[in-house]
Amino acid sequence: MRTPRLAVLELRKFGRGRLPRAAMVSLLLLPLLYGALYLWSFWDPYGRLDRIPVALVNADKGATVDGERLAAGDSIADGLRDSGTFDWHETSAAEAARGVEEGTYYLSLTIPSDFSERVASSSGEHPRTGALRVRTNDANNYVVGQISRTVFSEVRSAASTQASRGFYDRIFVAFSGLHDETVRAADGADDVTKGAGTARTGSKKLGDGISTAEDGARRLAGGLHTAKKGSGSLANGLGALDTGAGRVAAGTQALADKVNGASDELTFVKQHIEEINAVARAVARGSQTARDGLAGLPRQAAQAAADARAAASEMHDTYAEQCPLGGVTSQCRALGKAADTADEVADVAARLDTYVHEHTGALDDLRDDLAMLHSAAVKLSDPALATDLQNAVGGVNRLNDGAHQVARGLRTASTGAGTLDAGLRDLASGADTLAGGMYRLSDGSNQLTTGLTRLTDGSGTLADGLHDGASRIPDYGGKDRADRTEVMADPVRLAAHSLHKAPNYGTGFAPYFIPLSLWVGAMVAYMLLQPLSRRAVAAGAPAWRIAVAGWLPVLAIGIAQTLALMAVLHWAIGLRMARAAATIGFLVLVTACFAAIVQWLNARFGPAGRVLVLALLMLQLTSAGGTYPVQTSPGFFNAIHPFLPMTYVVEGLRHLITGGGLWPVWRAVLVLAAFTAGALALTAVSARRKQVWTVDRLHPELSL
Numbered sequence: 001m002r003t004p005r006l007a008v009l010e011l012r013k014f015g016r017g018r019l020p021r022a023a024m025v026s027l028l029l030l031p032l033l034y035g036a037l038y039l040w041s042f043w044d045p046y047g048r049l050d051r052i053p054v055a056l057v058n059a060d061k062g063a064t065v066d067g068e069r070l071a072a073g074d075s076i077a078d079g080l081r082d083s084g085t086f087d088w089h090e091t092s093a094a095e096a097a098r099g100v101e102e103g104t105y106y107l108s109l110t111i112p113s114d115f116s117e118r119v120a121s122s123s124g125e126h127p128r129t130g131a132l133r134v135r136t137n138d139a140n141n142y143v144v145g146q147i148s149r150t151v152f153s154e155v156r157s158a159a160s161t162q163a164s165r166g167f168y169d170r171i172f173v174a175f176s177g178l179h180d181e182t183v184r185a186a187d188g189a190d191d192v193t194k195g196a197g198t199a200r201t202g203s204k205k206l207g208d209g210i211s212t213a214e215d216g217a218r219r220l221a222g223g224l225h226t227a228k229k230g231s232g233s234l235a236n237g238l239g240a241l242d243t244g245a246g247r248v249a250a251g252t253q254a255l256a257d258k259v260n261g262a263s264d265e266l267t268f269v270k271q272h273i274e275e276i277n278a279v280a281r282a283v284a285r286g287s288q289t290a291r292d293g294l295a296g297l298p299r300q301a302a303q304a305a306a307d308a309r310a311a312a313s314e315m316h317d318t319y320a321e322q323c324p325l326g327g328v329t330s331q332c333r334a335l336g337k338a339a340d341t342a343d344e345v346a347d348v349a350a351r352l353d354t355y356v357h358e359h360t361g362a363l364d365d366l367r368d369d370l371a372m373l374h375s376a377a378v379k380l381s382d383p384a385l386a387t388d389l390q391n392a393v394g395g396v397n398r399l400n401d402g403a404h405q406v407a408r409g410l411r412t413a414s415t416g417a418g419t420l421d422a423g424l425r426d427l428a429s430g431a432d433t434l435a436g437g438m439y440r441l442s443d444g445s446n447q448l449t450t451g452l453t454r455l456t457d458g459s460g461t462l463a464d465g466l467h468d469g470a471s472r473i474p475d476y477g478g479k480d481r482a483d484r485t486e487v488m489a490d491p492v493r494l495a496a497h498s499l500h501k502a503p504n505y506g507t508g509f510a511p512y513f514i515p516l517s518l519w520v521g522a523m524v525a526y527m528l529l530q531p532l533s534r535r536a537v538a539a540g541a542p543a544w545r546i547a548v549a550g551w552l553p554v555l556a557i558g559i560a561q562t563l564a565l566m567a568v569l570h571w572a573i574g575l576r577m578a579r580a581a582a583t584i585g586f587l588v589l590v591t592a593c594f595a596a597i598v599q600w601l602n603a604r605f606g607p608a609g610r611v612l613v614l615a616l617l618m619l620q621l622t623s624a625g626g627t628y629p630v631q632t633s634p635g636f637f638n639a640i641h642p643f644l645p646m647t648y649v650v651e652g653l654r655h656l657i658t659g660g661g662l663w664p665v666w667r668a669v670l671v672l673a674a675f676t677a678g679a680l681a682l683t684a685v686s687a688r689r690k691q692v693w694t695v696d697r698l699h700p701e702l703s704l
Contacts, residue, residue, distance in 0.1 A: 030524050031561045035517030036568045042513075043506035043573060054086040055096035055108035063116035072119045073111040076132075080109070100137050107136040193459040204449050205322060211442050216314045219307075253404070284378045291367050291374065298356050298363070305346070305353035312342035331444055341433070362412065369405045372398075500659035503576065510575055511653035512626030514565065515590055515646050519620075521561045522594040523613050525554045531603040531683070537690050546687035547680050551592075551599050558591030578659035586656055586665065590649050593672040596679035597645070603686040620646035645675045 060073025081088050089105065099105035110133040121127045319339045323332035356363075376398060502508040529550075536546045566584060569575040577583045601609040601616070623630060623637040624646045630638055641647050652668030655661060 027521070027525055027528060027557060028560050028564060031517035031521040031565045032568055033517075034520050035513050035565045036573060038513045038517075039506045039510055039569060039575070040573050042509055044504040046505060049086055050084050052086050053089060053105050055099050055105040056080065056088045056090045057093045057096050057108060057110040058090060059093065059113045060111045060115040061113050061117075063120045065120045070116045070120055072116040076111060097135070100135050100140070103137070103140045106140050107134060109134050192462075193456055197456050202322070212314070212318060216311045219311070284374050288374050291371060298360065301349075301353040301356040305349040308342070308346040308349035312339070312346040315339040315342040334440075334444075359412075366412075500578070500655075502658050506573065507575060507657065509626070510569065510657055511650045512624070514569075514587065514653060515594075515649040516617075516621065517565060518558060518562065518587065518591055519594050519598075519617050519646070522554055522558055522591070522598045523610075523617070525557050525595070526598050526602050526613075527610070529553055531599045531609075532687050532690055537687060540691060543684040543688040543691075544680075546690075547599075547603075547683035550603070550687075551596055551680060551683065554595040554599065555592050558595050559588055562587045562591055575657070577657045579656045582665070583653070583656040586652055586669070589669060589672050589676075593645055593676045593679070596676045596683065600679045600683040600686065603683050603690070616644075620644045623647065624650045626650050645672060648672065 056077060058073050058077045060071065062069060062071040062073070064070065077090070080086075089099075091099070093110060096105065096108035096110070100108050112133065115132075315335075316339050319332070319335045323329075323335060532546055532550045533541075536549055541549075562584065566575075566587070570577070570580075597616070598613050601612045603609070605612055619640060623633065623641045623644060625633075625641065626646075630641045648664075648668035648671045652665040655664050
């Protein structure tokens with residue numbers, strides 16, 4: 001009998017009566033209980049988190065920051081309600097605690113009363129972190145607690161980002177204010193530098209002017225000292241002349257009285273002619289000296305007045321040039337006083353010159369009288385006077401008159417010369433004081449210039465430093481500040497990119513539950529069908545034909561199970577496969593492999609094989625890496641992971657359903673083909689052994 005016919009005969013058993021047909025239908029639909037129902041229940045749990053009741057306690061009292069109201073707790077509460085995550089119930093702290101304990105709420109989130117104050121403290125002197133308190137109860141549901149940790153980690157991150165955004169925005173605003181103030185300070189330093197430079201230039205000009213004024217003052221003092229010496233000599237000479245003139249006048253008066261009183265006294269004159277001649281010669285010399293001194297007096301007075309006025313004018317020009325705004329500085333006030341002193345000196349010299357020129361007539365008359373006196377004295381000193389004595393009487397009288405006039409003029413000139421000498425002495429003393437003041441003022445001006453030079457250099461260095469500092473201080477506009485605040489508040493973001501993203505939780509778990517359901521289908525199929533055809537064994541058919549004949553019916557049932565399962569997953573639940581046809585073909589190979597393995601275990605070990613099939617299923621589920629990566633499992637499961645077929649089935653289905661490279665699929669095909677061929681070969685060996693009856697077969701130790 002051919003192998004396909006043997007397989008058909010095995011299947012025909014289920015067409016006899018209602019119960020066999022019902023068993024066949026149940027067998028075909030059994031994988032749906034493991035595959036479709038499991039996946040349906042796990043299909044998208046994260047998309048339904050808004051149905052999970054949780055408690056929200058917002059005890060935040062708010063805070064005031066820079067005159068503005070901050071309610072960070074309200075912002076977080078509004079964000080949570082609008083997020084669609086969990087079914088939020090805003091309640092009191094006591095009710096939330098009781099609800100979590102009793103299971104009314106799966107968890108609670110508490111926003112403390114000082115939350116806004118703590119958030120706002122980031123810009124104060126004592127910053128504190130704001131704490132959100134989460135309470136869970138794993139007795140209610142452990143997975144919800146795990147999900148909440150992920151959700152609230154995002155909530156905490158968002159709250160921290162929001163708080164940091166406000167903090168950094170205030171920092172950038174402060175930077176902008178600091179930049180503006182630094183720029184203004186730099187501009188002010190530039191103005192100081194320019195002003196100090198201008199002041200330094202003016203100070204240098206002032207120093208030059210003061211030096212010029214000092215030279216003029218020293219020349220004025222020298223001229224006045226020279227004039228003083230001349231006026232002193234003049235005063236002394238005039239004093240001596242005045243004294244001598246008085247004596248001459250007294251002598252001439254006595255002489256005239258004697259000459260006019262008694263002619264008989266002419267004899268006396270003749271007897272004393274030598275004495276008379278000597279007195280006359282003395283009068284002639286004194287009158288000539290006085291006349292010469294009076295001749296230079298107007299010129300010296302005019303020269304002294306002109307020099308004093310020139311020095312005063314030069315001092316005023318220097319003051320006007322160096323101090324255009326008046327006596328603001330100490331140097332300018334000293335220069336103004338010097339100019340006033342020079343004016344006083346010039347006024348005194350002018351008054352002296354005026355006095356001399358106002359009495360020019362009297363001085364001329366005095367010079368004429370001195371000339372007459374000199375002429376008379378010369379005549380009187382003539383030794384021939386004795387012969388002309390009679391004529392000399394008239395000359396004596398004229399000499400007497402001239403001597404008196406000369407005495408009066410010399411007295412007046414002597415008084416004026418004393419006044420001139422006193423004035424020139426005061427002028428010379430003032431000029432010396434002026435020269436000393438000019439020297440000190442010049443020294444102070446030089447110090448001022450040096451100080452202004454240092455100020456210019458220092459303010460220039462300060463301005464450069466401030467400009468450099470301003471260029472390094474950021475000054476952001478509104479958009480730049482917002483962009484930078486966003487980056488600083490959340491400097492590291494996770495740029496997640498999934499190469500082949502599963503759209504939902506169920507799609508991610510489909511490669512795990514589908515082979516599970518197909519293994520269970522093969523396991524149950526061999527509970528209803530014999531792994532080896534008894535008829536073929538009894539007829540002595542070839543062992544390989546017996547093995548294949550027992551394998552083909554379950555393969556056919558498995559293909560039907562696969563088609564039914566994938567149809568429900570695709571059209572009813574919504575599973576989307578990147579490679580649908582390849583997935584179906586791959587699952588047919590999976591069904592063939594699982595059927596061959598289950599057949600061999602049942603054929604080789606009999607009733608105990610069913611237990612081994614279940615045990616092998618458990619080993620594959622725990623080591624296939626269908627939920628967590630196998631690396632997270634204990635070492636035992638990592639050790640058996642590469643040697644079990646479901647490992648390669650799960651990996652191949654992931655690449656077929658969600659996409660990716662096909663090498664894992666082809667590798668799985670090779671591994672499954674090898675397992676299938678190996679299992680069928682072992683089943684043939686078992687079939688050959690079944691054709692030989694033993695005591696153990698007749699009386700098995702265990703029967704299921």
